[in-house]
Amino acid sequence: MTYEIKEETGKDGRKVFRIGRDHLLELMKDLKDQGYDHLTLISSVDFRDRIELIYHLEKSSDNFSIIVVKTETKDTHIPSVTPLWESANWDEREQYDMMGVIFDGHPDLKRILLPEGWNGYPLRKDYDMSKVQFVNMDEEGNDYVSFDPGDGW
Amino acid sequence: MEYDEKSRYIELNMGPQHPSTHGVLRLRLTLDGETVKKVEPIIGYLHRNAEKICELDFYCDALIYFDRMDYVGAMNMEVGYLEAAEKLLNIEPPERVKWIRVIMAELNRIASHLVWAGAFGLDLGMLTPFFYVFEEREKILNLFTEICGSRQETNYMSIGGVYQDFNDKIIFRIREFLDEFPKKLEEVYNLFIKNDIFISRTKDIGILEPEIALSYGVTGPMLRASGIPYDVRKDEPYLVYDRVNFTVPISKKKDVLARFIVRFEEMRQSVKIVKQALDKLPDGPFFNPKAKKSLMIRLRGEGDVYARTESTKGEFGVYMVGDGSVKPYRVHVRSPAFKNLSVLPYLSKDVLIADMVAISGSIDLVFGEVDR
Numbered sequence: 001m002t003y004e005i006k007e008e009t010g011k012d013g014r015k016v017f018r019i020g021r022d023h024l025l026e027l028m029k030d031l032k033d034q035g036y037d038h039l040t041l042i043s044s045v046d047f048r049d050r051i052e053l054i055y056h057l058e059k060s061s062d063n064f065s066i067i068v069v070k071t072e073t074k075d076t077h078i079p080s081v082t083p084l085w086e087s088a089n090w091d092e093r094e095q096y097d098m099m100g101v102i103f104d105g106h107p108d109l110k111r112i113l114l115p116e117g118w119n120g121y122p123l124r125k126d127y128d129m130s131k132v133q134f135v136n137m138d139e140e141g142n143d144y145v146s147f148d149p150g151d152g153w
Numbered sequence: 154m155e156y157d158e159k160s161r162y163i164e165l166n167m168g169p170q171h172p173s174t175h176g177v178l179r180l181r182l183t184l185d186g187e188t189v190k191k192v193e194p195i196i197g198y199l200h201r202n203a204e205k206i207c208e209l210d211f212y213c214d215a216l217i218y219f220d221r222m223d224y225v226g227a228m229n230m231e232v233g234y235l236e237a238a239e240k241l242l243n244i245e246p247p248e249r250v251k252w253i254r255v256i257m258a259e260l261n262r263i264a265s266h267l268v269w270a271g272a273f274g275l276d277l278g279m280l281t282p283f284f285y286v287f288e289e290r291e292k293i294l295n296l297f298t299e300i301c302g303s304r305q306e307t308n309y310m311s312i313g314g315v316y317q318d319f320n321d322k323i324i325f326r327i328r329e330f331l332d333e334f335p336k337k338l339e340e341v342y343n344l345f346i347k348n349d350i351f352i353s354r355t356k357d358i359g360i361l362e363p364e365i366a367l368s369y370g371v372t373g374p375m376l377r378a379s380g381i382p383y384d385v386r387k388d389e390p391y392l393v394y395d396r397v398n399f400t401v402p403i404s405k406k407k408d409v410l411a412r413f414i415v416r417f418e419e420m421r422q423s424v425k426i427v428k429q430a431l432d433k434l435p436d437g438p439f440f441n442p443k444a445k446k447s448l449m450i451r452l453r454g455e456g457d458v459y460a461r462t463e464s465t466k467g468e469f470g471v472y473m474v475g476d477g478s479v480k481p482y483r484v485h486v487r488s489p490a491f492k493n494l495s496v497l498p499y500l501s502k503d504v505l506i507a508d509m510v511a512i513s514g515s516i517d518l519v520f521g522e523v524d525r
Contacts, residue, residue, distance in 0.1 A: 010456075011240070011456035011457060011458050012240055012457075012458040014459065037364075038370065039370060040370065040461075040468065041470060043472045043483075043485035045482070045483045046483070054472065056459055056470070056472075060367055060381065063388045063389075064383050064385075064388045066461075068459070085368055086365075086368045086370075086499075087368065087369050087370030087492060087495065089495065090491065090492070090495045091370075094491075098204070112196065112197065113200045113524060113525075114200065115197070122202050122205050123202075123205055127205075129205075
């Protein structure tokens with residue numbers, strides 16, 4: 001192993017690996033080789049100065065026991081794990097949509113729940129909820145987002 | 154006859170207002186005649202961002218948004234949220250509450266699978282079973298009305314307890330229902346399984362290999378129909394599932410019919426679980442005094458927890474972060490139907506449109522949960 005991992009135990013008793021962003025892919029590849037073939041979820045937490053990414057992996061040969069991998073980013077860039085697990089595809093799109101994390105190497109990174117063109121990322125702590133956004137249609141029938149309800153085609 | 158490439162493929166928009174898309178699923182299909190070449194699911198029409206709303210409320214208030222996620226299996230959603238919240242807030246529910254929660258969750262599982270069976274029949278053009286299953290489901294919802302005061306979005310459980318205790322009359326009525334139900338279930342089951350058209354529409358359609366299923370994050374009856382016996386109730390027992398006796402049905406056939414059979418077998422197991430739970434239901438308080446109503450908004454939690462439960466669709470997980478204040482810092486929901494839907498483009502490559510409808514019906518989509 002060429003990278004350093006900090007091992008700790010979470011509040012719920014699960015094993016947590018903390019790793020720097022640069023070595024995330026190497027660790028994930030090693031974990032997949034060890035039999036962690038089920039990526040349960042990718043979640044992210046906005047701590048204002050940094051965004052923490054949390055991966056929950058399950059091992060199907062060992063009663064689906066969970067291991068947690070945590071990493072963090074300051075400039076919202078993180079390597080994508082979609083080449084390893086297909087399920088990361090939609091998870092990463094959701095995190096991009098909600099938290100604005102940019103996954104480098106993702107095949108098709110676009111919004112999934114909100115329409116294209118939405119302003120801001122709702123789950124960020126500095127997201128302004130007082131500004132109402134309206135989804136209208138443009139001339140070609142695509143979604144068109146603006147702050148003015150009468151805008152659009 | 155020669156086609157030029159441009160006119161060969163037709164793009165067709167299916168949904169969001171289509172009878173067989175179970176709510177507001179929109180599919181962008183690329184067709185070659187009747188054969189589906191490419192499917193792109195477009196979701197988000199029911200998106201309310203419950204995760205953000207949870208951050209603005211007290212721990213006890215966030216529960217009602219979970220009711221509205223999977224609205225046909227609301228009890229399982231409540232159990233899922235409370236597993237995480239109670240771990241974070243260090244509150245242990247009393248023994249009686251755990252058994253009551255198991256009873257309610259399993260009754261709701263039966264109701265949810267019944268709705269699925271009815272809607273699945275409608276997808277394939279069978280109208281008759283729909284009325285049979287809704288009659289049975291109505292009986293369960295009537296029980297819920299008596300216990301919690303509402304039918305679907307019950308808001309029955311709360312942190313450290315439940316809203317109202319069971320009395321003898323309720324227990325008697327649940328037993329009465331359980332005595333009659335298995336007979337009716339077989340009747341409905343035979344309506345499907347003895348129908349040749351149903352068999353030919355579902356057999357060997359939508360085959361999902363276990364490795365692909367794991368890679369796409371598929372869980373629940375869909376994964377079990379592919380031959381992998383993953384059930385959170387067995388693999389990481391929560392509440393009192395380690396003290397009841399039941400089996401996890403699996404099938405090696407991997408097709409749409411296998412998913413149907415697995416779901417019906419699950420209902421039979423749920424009946425077994427509820428019967429055992431009613432026998433073992435202990436006496437005691439129905440809420441934890443540490444979380445009584447006047448104290449509930451002062452609960453504080455710190456750290457992060459991930460709790461997974463087996464909802465009606467699969468592994469329902471809640472990841473929760475607390476920063477020591479009275480409101481959660483971050484709530485993230487692992488929605489099983491969202492993950493199961495992501496395998497649809499893979500499954501419906503080079504199948505007929507009618508088969509694609511059968512496949513998307515077999516996933517058991519509830520859009521409150523996919524879009525959250």
